[in-house]
Amino acid sequence: IQTDIPSVKDTVPFTLGTTVARATTLGEHGQLLTKHFESVTPGNALKWDATEPTEGQFVFTDPDYLVDYAQQNGLEFRGHTLAWHSQTPDWVFKDGDRALTSSPEDKALLLSRLENHIRTVVGRYKGKIKVWDVVNEVVDENQPDGMRRSPWFQITGYDFIRTAFRVAHEVDPAAKLVINDYNTEFPRKRVALFNLVKKLKAEGVPIHAVGHQLHMNIEQAPTAEVEKTIEYFAALGLDQQITELDISVYTDFVSSYTTVPAEVLALQGYRYKELFDVFRRQASRLSSVTIWGLADDSTWLSTFPITRLNPPLLFDDELQAKPAYWGVVDPA
Ligand code: XIL
Numbered sequence: 001i002q003t004d005i006p007s008v009k010d011t012v013p014f015t016l017g018t019t020v021a022r023a024t025t026l027g028e029h030g031q032l033l034t035k036h037f038e039s040v041t042p043g044n045a046l047k048w049d050a051t052e053p054t055e056g057q058f059v060f061t062d063p064d065y066l067v068d069y070a071q072q073n074g075l076e077f078r079g080h081t082l083a084w085h086s087q088t089p090d091w092v093f094k095d096g097d098r099a100l101t102s103s104p105e106d107k108a109l110l111l112s113r114l115e116n117h118i119r120t121v122v123g124r125y126k127g128k129i130k131v132w133d134v135v136n137e138v139v140d141e142n143q144p145d146g147m148r149r150s151p152w153f154q155i156t157g158y159d160f161i162r163t164a165f166r167v168a169h170e171v172d173p174a175a176k177l178v179i180n181d182y183n184t185e186f187p188r189k190r191v192a193l194f195n196l197v198k199k200l201k202a203e204g205v206p207i208h209a210v211g212h213q214l215h216m217n218i219e220q221a222p223t224a225e226v227e228k229t230i231e232y233f234a235a236l237g238l239d240q241q242i243t244e245l246d247i248s249v250y251t252d253f254v255s256s257y258t259t260v261p262a263e264v265l266a267l268q269g270y271r272y273k274e275l276f277d278v279f280r281r282q283a284s285r286l287s288s289v290t291i292w293g294l295a296d297d298s299t300w301l302s303t304f305p306i307t308r309l310n311p312p313l314l315f316d317d318e319l320q321a322k323p324a325y326w327g328v329v330d331p332a
Pocket of ligand 1: 043299300
C-alpha cells in the first residue's frame with residue numbers, strides 16, 4: 001500500500017469507517033484499513049443468516065475475529081444488522097413448513113425469536129460494539145403508510161421495530177441504536193423515514209441515530225439533496241451517520257465497461273469531493289461516515305444488480321489511491 005499519502009481519517013472531522021466483507025487474512029487490506037479508517041462495519045458477518053442460520057444455534061467465528069481485530073487496532077465497530085428482510089433464514093418466518101401469519105400466536109412467536117436473537121448477539125458484544133444498525137430498510141415510500149411489506153411488518157406491524165430497539169437498549173444501554181435506510185436523499189423516502197422516526201420517538205422507542213446508506217452513482221446530482229436530507233433530519237434532534245457510501249460508475253442497471261474510462265473515474269472523484277464538502281459542512285450533525293468497502297477488488301457492486309466491472313471506492317484493485325481518494329483528502 002502507499003504509505004506516503006495522507007490518511008483519509010486525518011482529513012475529516014468525523015469518524016471515518018469502512019466495511020470488510022471477509023473476516024480472515026486481512027493482510028494488506030488490514031494495512032489499508034488501519035492507515036485510513038477508524039471504524040469498521042462487517043459487510044455480512046453479523047447478518048441473521050450468518051449468526052443464527054438454524055434456530056438457537058449461533059455462529060460467531062467471523063464477527064469474533066473482526067471484533068478482536070478492531071479492538072487490537074483501535075478501530076470502532078458498527079454492528080450491522082439485527083432485523084432486515086434480506087439475508088434472513090427462512091425458518092425465522094415459518095413454523096415447520098407453514099408460513100407465519102399475523103395471528104396473535106404467530107406474532108408472539110416471531111417477536112420472541114427476534115428478542116432471543118438480539119439478546120444473544122448484542123449481549124455477546126456488549127461494550128465492544130458501540131453502534132448497532134438495529135433495523136434496516138423498513139421504509140417503502142410507495143405504501144400508503146410508508147412501511148415496507150416485509151414478513152416482519154406483515155406479521156407484527158410496527159412491533160418488530162419497537163421490540164428490536166427495546167431489547168437492544170435493555171441488553172446494552174450504552175450502545176448507540178440506529179435506524180438505517182437507503183435512498184434517503186430522495187424527497188419521498190426522506191419524508192417517509194422522518195415520519196416513522198418521529199412517531200416512534202414520540203412513543204419513547206430508544207432510537208439514537210438515523211443512518212443514511214447513500215449508495216450513489218456518478219450522475220446523481222447528490223450535493224443539494226444529501227444536504228437537504230441531513231438538515232431535514234436535524235429537526236428530530238438525533239445523531240446521523242452515513243453508513244454505506246459508494247459511488248457506482250453507472251447510472252443504470254444494464255451498462256457494462258470492459259475498462260472504465262479515465263474521465264469517468266475523474267468524475268467519480270469530483271462526486272466524492274462534492275459529497276465530502278457536504279459532510280464537512282454538516283459535521284456537527286454527523287458522527288460517522290462509512291464507505292461501503294476498502295478497495296475496488298471487493299465491492300458488492302461487482303455482482304449487484306448484475307455482474308460487471310464497477311469500481312465505486314477510494315482505492316483500486318491494487319489498493320492504490322484513485323481520483324476518488326484525492327477528491328476526499330484534497331477537496332480544494
Ligand atoms: C451487501 C453486502 O455488501 C454484500 O456482500 C451482500 O452480498 C449483500 O449485501 N444495503 C445494506 C447492506 O444494508 O447490508 C448490503 O450489503 C448493501 C445494501
